[in-house]
Amino acid sequence: MQKTLDYTEHAVRVAEIAAEAARGYFRGRLGVEFKEDESPVTQADKGVEAKVRAYLEHHFPDHGIFGEEHGFDGADREDVWIIDPIDGTRSFLSGHPLFGFLLGYLKGGLPQLGVIGMPALGETFLGVRGQGATLNGTPVHVSSQTRxxxxxxxxxxxxxxxxxxxxxxxxxxxxxxxxxxxxxxxxxxxxxxxxxxxxxxxxxxxxxxxxxxxxxxxxxxxxxxxxxxxxxxxxxxxxxxxxxxxxxxxxxxxxxx
The missing domain is CATH 3.40.190.80 (D-Maltodextrin-Binding Protein; domain 2)
Structure with a gap:
C-alpha cells in the first residue's frame, strides 16, 4: 500500500486535470439545472467530476470515492477520495473567477491530504497531514494573529x-x-x-x-x-x-x- 506522501503527486495531477476541464467550460455557454435545494448544477460540475473519477478509479481501484454530483461509491472502505468538482457553482456560472476545485483523501474518515484548486487563478493549495501546506509548491503558513x-x-x-x-x-x-x-x-x-x-x-x-x-x-x-x-x-x-x-x-x- 502506498503511503500518504505518495498520493500527493496524484492529487496535484488531479487538480491539473480538473482545472483544465473547468477552464474549458468557464464563461462559455452552460446548461444549468437546479437541485432540490435550488442550488445550481452545470455541465461543468458533471464533466469535471467525471474526469476526476475516471483518474481515481484507474489509479486507486480499491478506494472509495465521494463526489458531489455522483454520490458515494465504496462508503465502507478505509481509503476514500472526496471531490467537489466546482466549489461555487453560482460564482462559476456568473463568470466570477473565485470558484474552486476541492479534493481530499481520507483514511478511516480522517483527512490525510487536501487540495484547494483555483482554476481561473492558476493556484493550487496542497495540505498534507503533518507535512505542511504549499501554494504552487511554495510553503505557506497561517498568520500569527491572536485577537x-x-x-x-x-x-x-x-x-x-x-x-x-x-x-x-x-x-x-x-x-x-x-x-x-x-x-x-x-x-x-x-x-x-x-x-x-x-x-x-x-x-x-x-x-x-x-x-x-x-x-x-x-x-x-x-x-x-x-x-x-x-x-x-x-x-x-x-x-x-x-x-x-x-x-x-x-x-x-x-x-x-
Missing part, C-alpha cells in the same frame, strides 16, 4: 447566516478589524496562506469542508464546527477556521454570544 478585533475576518454564506442566525450576524458585523463577505472555498485558502485570519462558514457538505480542513490544519490553523468539535463526515456543516488557537477561542465565544 479577533485585530483580525481580517471573512463571513461566508452571509445571507444564510443573516436569515437563520440574525443575532450572530449582528455580532459578526461588529467584529474584526476588517470584514469581507464571500462564498466558496477561497477565504479558507487565503487563511492558510496568512492573508486572512478567520473564516466563519455555514450550510456546507463534507466535500466542501473536509478537503479544506486538511489544507488549513497543514498550514498551522484550526478548523472545527461551531461547537469546537472536530469535523467529520457527519458534521452539521457549520464551520470556523482560525489562524491560531486563541483566535479560534474568540470565534467560538462570538458564536455562543
Amino acid at each position: 479577533l478585533q485585530q483580525s481580517v475576518l471573512f463571513v461566508n454564506e452571509g445571507d444564510k447566516i443573516h436569515r437563520d442566525c440574525p443575532q450572530l450576524f449582528e455580532r459578526l458585523m461588529h467584529s474584526g478589524q476588517t470584514r469581507r463577505f464571500a462564498y466558496d472555498c477561497y477565504p479558507h485558502a487565503l487563511l492558510a496562506a496568512g492573508h486572512v485570519d478567520a473564516v466563519i462558514d455555514y450550510d456546507l457538505q463534507p466535500y466542501d469542508y473536509l478537503p479544506v480542513l486538511a489544507v488549513v490544519e497543514a498550514a498551522g490553523g484550526v478548523m472545527t464546527d461551531w461547537d469546537g468539535a472536530p469535523l467529520g463526515l457527519d458534521s452539521d456543516g457549520r464551520v470556523i477556521s482560525a489562524a491560531t488557537p486563541e483566535l479560534h477561542a474568540d470565534m467560538l465565544a462570538l458564536i455562543k454570544g
